[in-house]
Amino acid sequence: MDAKTLSSVLFLTFVAVTLVIVYRAGRSTKKASDFYDGGANFSGFQNGLAIAGDYMSAASFLGIAGTIALFGYDGFLYSIGFLVAWLVALLLVAEPLRNSGRFTMGDVVAFRMKQRPVRTAAATSTVVVSIFYLLAQMVGAGALVSLLLGITDPGMKNFIIAGVGILMIVYVTIGGMKGTTYVQIVKAFLLMIGATLLTVLVLWKFNFNISDLLGAASENSGKKEAFLSPGLKFGKDMMDATTGLIDPAATLASKLDLISLGLALVLGTAGLPHILIRFYTVPTAKQARKSVNWAIGNIGVFYLMTIALGFGAAALVSRTVLFRGYTTNADGLLVDKTGAVIMDGGTTGFTLDHLKDLSADAKKLLVPIDPSGNVAAPQLAQFLGGGEGTTGGAIMLAIIGAIAFATILAVVAGLTLASSSSFAHDLYANVIKRGKATPEQEVKVAKIAAVAIGVVAIFLAIAVQTLNVAFLVSIAFAIAASGNLPAVLYTLFWKKFNTRGAVWAIYGGLAAAVILLVFSPIVSMPLLPNLAAAPLFKDAHFAWFPLQNPGLVSIPFGFLMGWLGTITSNEKNTAKYAELEVRSLTGAAIGKAVQH
Amino acid sequence: MSEQQHGVWEATQASTKFQNLRKSYRGFAFPLTVAFLVWYFLYVVLSAFAREWVATPVVGHINIAFVLGVLQFVTTFLIAWLYERHSSHKLDAPSDEIKHEVEKALGH
Numbered sequence: 001m002d003a004k005t006l007s008s009v010l011f012l013t014f015v016a017v018t019l020v021i022v023y024r025a026g027r028s029t030k031k032a033s034d035f036y037d038g039g040a041n042f043s044g045f046q047n048g049l050a051i052a053g054d055y056m057s058a059a060s061f062l063g064i065a066g067t068i069a070l071f072g073y074d075g076f077l078y079s080i081g082f083l084v085a086w087l088v089a090l091l092l093v094a095e096p097l098r099n100s101g102r103f104t105m106g107d108v109v110a111f112r113m114k115q116r117p118v119r120t121a122a123a124t125s126t127v128v129v130s131i132f133y134l135l136a137q138m139v140g141a142g143a144l145v146s147l148l149l150g151i152t153d154p155g156m157k158n159f160i161i162a163g164v165g166i167l168m169i170v171y172v173t174i175g176g177m178k179g180t181t182y183v184q185i186v187k188a189f190l191l192m193i194g195a196t197l198l199t200v201l202v203l204w205k206f207n208f209n210i211s212d213l214l215g216a217a218s219e220n221s222g223k224k225e226a227f228l229s230p231g232l233k234f235g236k237d238m239m240d241a242t243t244g245l246i247d248p249a250a251t252l253a254s255k256l257d258l259i260s261l262g263l264a265l266v267l268g269t270a271g272l273p274h275i276l277i278r279f280y281t282v283p284t285a286k287q288a289r290k291s292v293n294w295a296i297g298n299i300g301v302f303y304l305m306t307i308a309l310g311f312g313a314a315a316l317v318s319r320t321v322l323f324r325g326y327t328t329n330a331d332g333l334l335v336d337k338t339g340a341v342i343m344d345g346g347t348t349g350f351t352l353d354h355l356k357d358l359s360a361d362a363k364k365l366l367v368p369i370d371p372s373g374n375v376a377a378p379q380l381a382q383f384l385g386g387g388e389g390t391t392g393g394a395i396m397l398a399i400i401g402a403i404a405f406a407t408i409l410a411v412v413a414g415l416t417l418a419s420s421s422s423f424a425h426d427l428y429a430n431v432i433k434r435g436k437a438t439p440e441q442e443v444k445v446a447k448i449a450a451v452a453i454g455v456v457a458i459f460l461a462i463a464v465q466t467l468n469v470a471f472l473v474s475i476a477f478a479i480a481a482s483g484n485l486p487a488v489l490y491t492l493f494w495k496k497f498n499t500r501g502a503v504w505a506i507y508g509g510l511a512a513a514v515i516l517l518v519f520s521p522i523v524s525m526p527l528l529p530n531l532a533a534a535p536l537f538k539d540a541h542f543a544w545f546p547l548q549n550p551g552l553v554s555i556p557f558g559f560l561m562g563w564l565g566t567i568t569s570n571e572k573n574t575a576k577y578a579e580l581e582v583r584s585l586t587g588a589a590i591g592k593a594v595q596h
Numbered sequence: 597m598s599e600q601q602h603g604v605w606e607a608t609q610a611s612t613k614f615q616n617l618r619k620s621y622r623g624f625a626f627p628l629t630v631a632f633l634v635w636y637f638l639y640v641v642l643s644a645f646a647r648e649w650v651a652t653p654v655v656g657h658i659n660i661a662f663v664l665g666v667l668q669f670v671t672t673f674l675i676a677w678l679y680e681r682h683s684s685h686k687l688d689a690p691s692d693e694i695k696h697e698v699e700k701a702l703g704h
Contacts, residue, residue, distance in 0.1 A: 262640035274700030
């Protein structure tokens, strides 16, 4: 059996098992509200695993490993931001949220406000954040498939992205929160096992000497010691193309971009709707706290392992695999499939370092397989199993590939659930029906919303599939930190906060993040010279905002708007704040709806 | 919700017991939040602006950047553990007590 067949078999097994689990979870659902919170009876340990499964996305596994493999230390910055962010959730958000809300982020933000405007805002930002996050996962799925199954046909790749979308719709509509939770728990187990296996094998190769691993990675990367320090991807010294000197303005922008990314990562987690709703699946605040502690343990260990995965890929996987059909021979020369040395003009032979000297015609023959590094981890697995063409390599590639698929499926299900819940509970039940919808009606709407959101995500993901998934996720984090976190923190801790403050905080942060993104160098070419850019639209020039990540501006803007809205409005809600404060700290009347 | 019930929340909020709980929670969580954010941004700013310094080797190929990065993991685990200890020793009991009193007063 070859790797492709084995991958397909393993993956289909995972799909079959999870479908059974989801179907059974769906059948055991008693109340309509179980769709949202899975019965709110999971233990802290179970939910901690599910949170880990919900959080450690394709961005973590594929994106971070890929970023480290290509750019070295800078990829590790993602790992740190993604982990430290959990302290915001632990110290400020998880317990009060569990105590004072029921199903959605909107429950807490709208607790003491006018329901309709605040819930509309909360639902809008929930859906926007979730869609961005969904894109990242589905792009990862596409990249993975083309490696595992050797699919290069774009139509086939799109078909796979659509398949992932359909599966997530099925999970959510049939299994609701309970089914999704079980899928995430299974996935968390598989991912931890897979990552541990790879880490041990990598370290084994280097006799468990991390210094040697790093040394080999920097050597094989061709970038020497620079590979082990920050600066190859973020905060680079930007050169002026004509003078060859460092451009101070562009360099500063690049360094600020790194700060911006750091801010988005650390403040984004506690504003991610699909993470927030996981706190509702346990009965008490104490269990919510325990969930976060279990999650921090799991996630922390996993991110430490990304060091071994990423640098292992850099050290062990040949850079030639970046180009389809070409390898290097024993003399280090670049050869094609037949073993013939690739000639160009009068030169006798080429190594990879000479690629830049190839003629334009010769370059066209080199097809980059993975320009964004998204498949470095599966490639590492293949190498550790024995390499391309060996049974061991095929098995390892298949196992790790299937785990990555499982990872993607669990996360996309969580995202679809969060956005469809918010649509049904915030928008439909509380805004359109003004709180008069029956739970059955709500859940029916949620399922329809899940289908609609899934379909939208499929089409968008097909459109943006050349972007690095860790990067796409960092954008979702920036939007969550700008649009959601200010409103959540203000409402829990600031007595004066009111309806206008909440609405301005959410729309202000959300709009700032999205608008700055549109005018950033990831959408079109920058107006300022010498900035790094690989935009979606290479022929357009309207990027007046110099940073790739909007967080540095949009997050403070969200907080500012929340403050401004509050102080310019006379609305006061002292009595409701008393209720919110007592409920959020004690859990009195937990799970009961707020009477308005 | 009746006026009387609203009264329960406000009376509880004003009570010494609740104010102590609130102080004990905020007095622990807020300074710790500021501390880990400052520590994290110190790390990010050094990564952006002190390139040469963080590239200094410590042992073999392990440089200051790696040590600082791994220290972020260590402090995260440590803070999570400290908060768990504070909550379970100082916050859980009074919070449960107030919860029962409130629910009794509300007639739940």
